[in-house]
Amino acid sequence: ANLIINGSSTRPIPETLFGIFFEEINHAGAGGIWAELVNNRGFEAGGQNTPSNIAPWSIIGDQSSLIVSTDRSSCFERNKVALRMDVLCDSEGGNTCPAAGVGIYNPGFWGMNIEQGKAYKVVLYVRSLGSINVSVSLTSSDGSQILASANIVDSDVSNWTKAEVLLEAKGTNPNSRLQLTTSRKGVIWFDQVSAMPLDTYKGHGFRNELIEMIDDIKPQFVRFPGGCFVEGEWLRNAFRWKESIGPWEERPGHFGDVWMYWTDDGLGYFEFLQLTEDLGARPIWVFNNGISHQDQVDTTAVSPFVQEALDGLEFARGDSNSKWGSVRAAMGHPEPFDLKYVAVGNEDCGKKNYRGNYLKFYNAIRSAYPDIKIISNCDGSSRSLDHPADYYDYHVYTSASNLFSMTRQFDRTSRTGPKAFVSEYAVTGKDAGTGSLLAALAEAGFLIGLEKNSDIVEMASYAPLFVNANDRRWNPDAIVFNSSMHYGTPSYWVQKFFRESSGATLLDAKLQTNSSTLVASAITWQNSDGKTYLKIKIVNFGNSKVNLKVSIDGLGLSSQLSGSTKTVLTSSNLMDENSFANPKKVVPAQTMIENADKDMDVVLSPYSLTSFDLLT
């Protein structure tokens, strides 16, 4: 086979092409990238009524020493539930408390990762009729090993009082818990108990190592916060941005009834905007358009939702004197966020009220913010949309052979009208397992097709991005983690091959072959050192090796290019996956190329993705 690259036939690739889609699914946010260690910090997981669901909080002590209940006595208006502890034992007298005291503990999200030498800030709200002496400690999962502890001693907490302690860990344990214990008889109420590591990504509350995984693929945009999470199974359980901002203590939290878990919403609308800014990416806000999976608001009654979206835009972009801009400023970000893209709903095109509702949002946003790009849920790739939009959303989850064969999916799409945003793509089903090489190679082929069609496809993101291995709601996902470990699936590593593509120059790259299992593209891009690189990517989706003659014309390349590399993603078995035990089983392997040339004979391994990075 031959690959002819013509450097004089070029086209710019949009700056926005490859980004990420972050959804609160699989505990990706709560118990994931958001570093809060306490799960259900306001004791509200059962909703606003009592008795509430305090799980995973559990009790230390027995019925003769302690009674734990919930009531609605909190000082926070939007989340009234508080935890009440009636301590029946004491340090002295007939009913003596156990040596370790009695109280409650929180195991976090399948164990807290506490690391020696690191500091953790615990904040809680407490009230009592008498004086208190509460021990706040980080311990092993059975409480036997104390990693850090401090005491809150106060003679007057008759009104709700905020208490703060800084704990420095003396040991490491990825399966730790937070304990609040006492040996003093009396009644104590707790509410809004938070434990955060001090060291978070840019100091903004995110788990460093997980965000670094994202940072490494240089996302140009972040679509958030869902997905189905935005829709809700029922509207009453959908994510609503106003409930997710302001002081964390005052956020009510909500039960996401599509992915079936409670979130305290410490990771809210503001934090998504902040993270996107910290990554140097563009935010793409998906909001609820009055439609969930099961119910929908009639178009005649949708204006409160439209106002909510406009208020959300003012929150992000308004100056700090505006009503909602001032709330943002009070949260520590006086400058506006650079929000220029919104998606009206998620996967709602087929629903009865979508078009009607969409137009209400479209007209209101277009008139208030003419520069904002508006994304429709309706697919415009095979026929034109019947409503105005800047982009249309395109989702595809399918088998490996189908996705690979979709390399040319956008070749025939009309070049006029809205641009495509492939905001969710992945191989799913048995080809994918929990993240196979096979899936990743098919995705690589599909992405090469998107790169080649980037005159019409301006944005693309894999889905879902994260999974906490303890709560796999969706398979596969790009990054797998638990409290202390993480790894990228082969699909994650494929995305790294495309991180230079956004804003690069696409060259004409023609394959001369009878094979239908080869796809290739070529780009040039400039490094921060000002040097220009040529990157050739080729997927061999067949089971035999391929001898390929590569010729590069029109770039004025000399022979013998120095400093060039070859990077290959492959493995001995197509269904190979990475795992916590073997996180690097299927990862790209880079070697120097000794004899890189404008004419090269190369060999492509069976079932592989290869990139040649040539310094021009």
Ligand code: AHR
């Ligand atoms: O990515 C997982 C889900 O797939 C998203 O929530 C939804 O948009 C799609 O159905």
